[in-house]
Amino acid sequence: xxxxxxxxxxxxxxxxxxxxxxxxxxxxxxxxxxxxxxxxxxxxxxxxxxxxxxxxxxxxxxxxxxxxxxxxxxxxxxxxxxxxxxxxxxxxxxxxxxxxxxxxxxxxxxxxxxxxxxxxxxxxxxxxxxxxxxxxxxxxxxxxxxxxxxxxxxxxxxxxxxxxxxxxxxxxxxxxxxxxxxxxxxxxxxxxxxxxxxxxxxxxxxxxxxxxxxxxxxxxxxxxxxxxxxxxxxxxxxxxxxxxxxxxxxxxxxxxxxxxxxxxxxxxxxxxxxxxxxxxxxxxxxxxxxxxxxxxxxxxxxxxxxxxxxxxxxxxxxxxxxxxxxxxxxxxxxxxxxxxxxxxxxxxxxxxxxxxxxxxxxxxxxxxxxxxxxxxxxxxxxxxxxxxxxxxxxxxxxxxxxxxxxxxxxxxxxxxxxxxx
Amino acid sequence: xxxxxxxxxxxxxxxxxxxxxxxxxxxxxxxxxxxxxxxxxxxxxxxxxxxxxxxxxxxxxxxxxxxxxxxxxxxxxxxxxxxxxxxxxxxxxxxxxxxxxxxxxxxxxxxxxxxxxxxxxxxxxxxxxxxxxxxxxxxxxxxxxxxxxxxxxxxxxxxxxxxxxxxxxxxxxxxxxxxxxxxxxxxxxxxxxxxxxxxxxxxxxxxxxxxxxxxxxxxxxxxxxxxxxxxxxxxxxxxxxxxxxxxxxxxxxxxxxxxxxxxxxxxxxxxxxxxxxxxxxxx
Numbered sequence: 001x002x003x004x005x006x007x008x009x010x011x012x013x014x015x016x017x018x019x020x021x022x023x024x025x026x027x028x029x030x031x032x033x034x035x036x037x038x039x040x041x042x043x044x045x046x047x048x049x050x051x052x053x054x055x056x057x058x059x060x061x062x063x064x065x066x067x068x069x070x071x072x073x074x075x076x077x078x079x080x081x082x083x084x085x086x087x088x089x090x091x092x093x094x095x096x097x098x099x100x101x102x103x104x105x106x107x108x109x110x111x112x113x114x115x116x117x118x119x120x121x122x123x124x125x126x127x128x129x130x131x132x133x134x135x136x137x138x139x140x141x142x143x144x145x146x147x148x149x150x151x152x153x154x155x156x157x158x159x160x161x162x163x164x165x166x167x168x169x170x171x172x173x174x175x176x177x178x179x180x181x182x183x184x185x186x187x188x189x190x191x192x193x194x195x196x197x198x199x200x201x202x203x204x205x206x207x208x209x210x211x212x213x214x215x216x217x218x219x220x221x222x223x224x225x226x227x228x229x230x231x232x233x234x235x236x237x238x239x240x241x242x243x244x245x246x247x248x249x250x251x252x253x254x255x256x257x258x259x260x261x262x263x264x265x266x267x268x269x270x271x272x273x274x275x276x277x278x279x280x281x282x283x284x285x286x287x288x289x290x291x292x293x294x295x296x297x298x299x300x301x302x303x304x305x306x307x308x309x310x311x312x313x314x315x316x317x318x319x320x321x322x323x324x325x326x327x328x329x330x331x332x333x334x335x336x337x338x339x340x341x342x343x344x345x346x347x348x349x350x351x352x353x354x355x356x357x358x359x360x361x362x363x364x365x366x367x368x369x370x371x372x373x374x375x376x377x378x379x380x381x382x383x384x385x386x387x388x389x390x391x392x393x394x395x396x397x398x399x400x401x402x403x404x405x406x407x408x409x410x411x412x413x414x415x416x417x418x419x420x421x
Numbered sequence: 422x423x424x425x426x427x428x429x430x431x432x433x434x435x436x437x438x439x440x441x442x443x444x445x446x447x448x449x450x451x452x453x454x455x456x457x458x459x460x461x462x463x464x465x466x467x468x469x470x471x472x473x474x475x476x477x478x479x480x481x482x483x484x485x486x487x488x489x490x491x492x493x494x495x496x497x498x499x500x501x502x503x504x505x506x507x508x509x510x511x512x513x514x515x516x517x518x519x520x521x522x523x524x525x526x527x528x529x530x531x532x533x534x535x536x537x538x539x540x541x542x543x544x545x546x547x548x549x550x551x552x553x554x555x556x557x558x559x560x561x562x563x564x565x566x567x568x569x570x571x572x573x574x575x576x577x578x579x580x581x582x583x584x585x586x587x588x589x590x591x592x593x594x595x596x597x598x599x600x601x602x603x604x605x606x607x608x609x610x611x612x613x614x615x616x617x618x619x620x621x622x623x624x625x626x627x628x629x630x631x632x633x634x635x636x637x638x639x640x641x642x643x644x645x646x647x648x649x650x651x652x653x654x655x656x657x658x659x660x661x662x663x664x665x666x667x668x669x670x671x672x673x674x675x676x677x678x679x680x681x682x683x684x685x686x687x688x689x690x691x692x693x694x695x696x697x698x699x700x701x702x703x704x
Contacts, residue, residue: 233510234510302547304543304545304547305547305549305550306508307505307508307541307543307547308543308547308548308549308610308613309549310505310508310536311503311505311536311540311541311542311543311614312536312537312540312541312559312560312563312613312614312616312617313533313534313535313536313537313540313560313563313564313617314533314559314563315533318563322559322563323549327550
C-alpha cells in the first residue's frame, strides 16, 4: 500500500519537475541563440563595412620620365610631381584653367610621385623612357567608385563636383581607371591620406608588444603559480600575497598605464611609444590572469600523480618539473592565451605611455615608436575622411583575425600537451 | 595458506583473552631479524591524534599485514614508514622508526634516498601518464641507477618480469601506461616500485580497486616478491591478509591491539577486539 502511495506522490510531482527542466533547457538555448545572433550581427556589419577597404581604385597614367628633369647621379632629388601632372593633362586634354587643373591633379593620390621616385631609384634605366603605371587614385575618387558618395545628391553636399565626376567617367571610358586588390593596406604604416594608410605598422607594433608581454608574463606567471601552489608555506604572508594577486586582476587597466608611465618612462628612462614599454605594462596586467589560471591548473592535477612520484623517491622539484607541470601545462597555456588576447585588445594603458601617437614608419625594433591595432582603430575611427570608415572596419577585421589565430594556436597547443590519466 | 575464519564458538573464551577495553598490545610485536623497528610511535594531525604509542617490528622477507576497521590508523602508520606523511603540513610524528638501525626521522636523513629504499604502492593504480617504458625507467633514471640505454632496458625488463607483466606488455612498451587494465596498471606500479630495488615495499590496500582475478594475480605476486623484499600491506580483506601474510597486526582506533603470526591471530586471537573483528561482529 505504502509503496503504491510513494509512486503516486512521485508521479504527481513529475510533471512539474519536467516542466522546470524543459524551461531551463529552453532558457539556455535562448541565451546561446541570442549571443550568437549578436555576434553574427557584429561580424556581418563589420565585414559589410570593411570588405571594400581590401580593394582600391587605381588610375593608369602614361608618364614620360624626362631625362632633362631627372639628374641621373641623384634621381631621388627630381620633382616627379610635375611629370604626374603632365601625364594627367595629357590624359584629359580638354581640362583648362588653373582651378580646373588643380582639381584634375587632385584625382591622383599624393603618393603617386613617391611611387614614381621609388620606381626610378630601383631601376635607373627607366630614365628617358615613357612608362604606363598604375597609381592610387585619391580617396574621394575611390569613395565615388565604391558608391559611398551619392552622385544624385545636390552638388553642394558632396566632395566631388559634377565636372570632376564627368572627368572620372571619361577616364573610366578610356579604361584607365579600375579597382585592384589593396596591397598598400597590408604593406604600409599609417598615413593622413586614406588611400596610402596601411595596417602593417600597427600590426607589427602589436606583434612586438605581445612578444614582450609573452616573454615576460609567461615565465614569471608560471614561476609564481608553481611557487605559490607547490612550495610556499601556508601562512599569513602567502594569504596576503594571494589576496593581492586576485585584487591585481581587478585593477582598471589605465592604472597600469599610469604606473608604466611613472616607472618605466619617467624613472627608468625607457623610450616613449615603444613596444618594449607597452609590453612591460601589458605584462603587469596579464600576470595575475596567468597566475590565477596557472594555480587552478596545478590544483587540478590529481594528487595520486604527486604521490606516485614522491613514492619512488622523486624530490619535490623533480615531482613538479617532471609530472605536475607537464600535466598543468594545457590549463596554463589556456590562461596565458586568454591573458594575451586581453592584452591584444587593450588600449587604455597604452594611451598613457604614448602609443597613441601618429606613427608612419613600420617599427623594426622593440624601442622604435609604434602604434598597436586597437589604438590604430581608435585613431582611424576618429578621422574625418569618409574613406577611413571602411579602413576602421578593415582594421577591426585584422584584429579579429589576429585573435582567432591566437585562439587557434591555444587550442592546438592544448591538444598537443593534453594527456589522459 | 587457506584458513577458515573460526566462529566465536570455537574460540577459547578462557581468562587468557584480554578484555575489550584494554589498549595494551598483545602478542609478539618484536622479532629477531627486524628490518624496520618502530617504537612508541605517536602520530597526530593538528589537534587530533591518529596513532597512540605503536611499537612494532617488521621482519626481513616477511609479509606483514595490517588490518582493522576504517579510520583505525593503519594507513597512517604505513605512510610513516617512508615519511609520506611529510607532505601533510599538520602531521606530527614522534617516537622512533628505524630502518636497518638508522632512525628515518633523524634530521640527517634525507627522504629522497629513504623513499628509494622504502617504496610504496597505492590504493588506486596511479601510473604516470607516460609510456609503460617511461613509467619503469623514471625511478632508476632520477636516482642515477643506470645511465646507458641498455642498462635501463634491462632494468625495465627485469622489473616487468618480476611483476609478472612482461609477457603482456613487451610488444607495447611505448604505449601509455594509463591504457592498461586496472590490474595491469597496479602491477605496473609494483614494477615501477621494484625498479629502484627497494628493501621494503609498502602497499596501501593495493587490491581494493581490482576484480577478484586481478586480485589473485597481485596476491601471487606478493608471495613471490617476499623472497627479495620485505612487504608491509594494509588490507580491508581478512581473507587476503590470511592468504598473503606471515604476520598480522590488528589496529583499533589508533592503538595496535594485537600482533602475531597470521595463523595464530586468525585462529586463536588473544584480544576480545581482534576476535570480534575477525569474526565479523563489527568493522
